[in-house]
Amino acid sequence: xxxxxxxxxxxxxxxxxxxxxxxxxxxxxxxxxxxxxxxxxxxxxxxxxxxxxxxxxxxxxxxxxxxxxxxxxxxxxxxxxxxxxxxxxxxxxxxxxxxxxxxxxxxxxxxxxxxxxxxxxx
Numbered sequence: 001x002x003x004x005x006x007x008x009x010x011x012x013x014x015x016x017x018x019x020x021x022x023x024x025x026x027x028x029x030x031x032x033x034x035x036x037x038x039x040x041x042x043x044x045x046x047x048x049x050x051x052x053x054x055x056x057x058x059x060x061x062x063x064x065x066x067x068x069x070x071x072x073x074x075x076x077x078x079x080x081x082x083x084x085x086x087x088x089x090x091x092x093x094x095x096x097x098x099x100x101x102x103x104x105x106x107x108x109x110x111x112x113x114x115x116x117x118x119x120x121x122x
Contacts, residue, residue: 015045019089020076026084036084046072048090051113059099059113066116068095073109076100088112089120 021038029035051067061067070076070088078097079085085097095114 014047016048016090017043017045018048018070018072020044020074021087021089023077023084023086038087041089042074044072044074044076046070046074061098061113061115067098068114068116070112070114071109072112076110076112078112087117088114092120094118094120 019041020043021041024037024039026034026036047070049069049071051069053063056063056065056067068090076086076088076097077083078100087097088095094117096117097112098115099113101111
């Protein structure tokens with residue numbers, strides 16, 4: 001009915017650039033440890049916002065961590081059984097996707113909950 005509401009809102013709400021690392025597979029190294037493999041990084045845009053402490057509490061997340069929410073028209077994935085989440089880099093910080101509101105199939109956007117996971121190592 002309305003189409004992609006995020007794209008409509010993006011005309012008036014400033015968008016930020018974020019680097020997206022899409023999980024591809026897990027491989028074992030010579031010691032039998034699992035290592036995650038990611039596709040080449042892609043620059044995407046979205047509305048990058050802070051998450052209120054009250055919202056963190058309501059989601060049952062660790063309040064000692066820093067969370068951000070990204071609203072984007074890209075199919076970024078969170079934690080799924082048998083795989084690892086994609087991750088994002090913004091402002092020199094790495095963020096793991098820990099949850100999402102997935103409206104991608106229906107309306108072409110996602111609301112991602114991301115946890116700061118340290119500095120980007122490259």
